């Protein structure tokens with residue numbers, strides 16, 4: 001029987017992580033289970049920086065982006081000896097099970113712990129929406145809204161100066177933020193890793209659009225494909241149309257979570273606790289449509305996420321430029 005759950009947030013922070021911790025804490029306490037909060041993900045687990053969390057300890061965090069527990073990218077956790085030392089800290093503190101809130105990297109760490117006998121459940125939280133086993137990860141919707149609002153701002157200045165504006169967004173190697181944010185912001189052209197990027201196609205479409213009367217254009221570019229400033233210079237040199245680039249950066253990762261992310265986080269936190277109580281471990285929770293689902297870590301890590309990026313790009317091609 002589980003008497004104490006440890007909860008941690010790991011990898012890039014995502015708006016809604018706090019709402020997930022709050023839900024885990026309160027759902028567990030309702031069932032008579034105590035909760036420990038582990039600071040800064042696997043780093044704090046290794047350094048034994050662990051606090052008690054009660055109902056009041058998660059007051060007033062549902063509105064806050066980031067993660068009040070802190071997070072880290074702690075590559076040393078790939079070493080078995082480091083994980084063994086971290087597991088000793090869990091045992092010392094009578095932590096019987098872990099809820100790990102993060103992305104694909106966090107899931108890999110969780111699988112390694114599961115293989116070493118730790119009861120683990122994962123909750124998907126990353127703005128990238130790049131994890132298998134869920135339609136949406138916590139934080140994605142808030143980041144999409146941040147992208148849309150900032151694209152609206154860029155539209156004001158781009159249209160005033162009759163420029164082409166390139167906006168680079170995050171996503172690591174997943175185009176979800178670029179395509180969903182781009183469609184919401186009315187982008188004229190979207191560049192995502194799931195579709196080959198052909199510069200000449202972009203340049204000729206922009207040139208044609210301006211030749212037929214268009215006065216400005218917005219391009220939404222996923223990171224890690226092409227340098228945004230270099231692309232802006234080349235577009236300007238090739239088409240003769242003034243072009244500027246903006247890299248949105250970590251601004252898109254912050255801010256108060258949307259209602260969607262808060263509700264998703266609250267549902268997944270409670271579901272994670274229910275699975276642990278039912279003796280289900282080694283899985284990550286997620287959402288399929290509106291239904292809660294659980295997937296083995298191994299399957300989640302070794303399979304690409306179901307992508308709709310190509311469909312979104314076709315849509316964008318129809319309703320933009």
Ligand SMILES: Nc1ncnc2c1ncn2[C@@H]1O[C@H](COP(=O)(O)OP(=O)(O)O)[C@@H](O)[C@H]1O
Nearest residue numbers: 011012073074077078102103104105106108109
């Ligand atoms: N192969 C691995 N083995 C053990 N731990 C890992 C492994 N890969 C990632 N991790 C842990 O998970 C953390 C979070 O992963 P990261 O990729 O940074 O973010 P995310 O979980 O958001 O994808 C890493 O900093 C590391 O501590």
Ligand SMILES: O=P(O)(O)OC[C@H]1O[C@](O)(COP(=O)(O)O)[C@@H](O)[C@@H]1O
Nearest residue numbers: 011012103126127128170171172253
């Ligand atoms: O915050 P950092 O370490 O600069 O990393 C930036 C990366 O983190 C993210 O914002 C989120 O990625 P993870 O959720 O996998 O941590 C990526 O979109 C981006 O490529």
Ligand SMILES: [Mg+2]
Nearest residue numbers: 103104105126
């Ligand atoms: Mg990741």
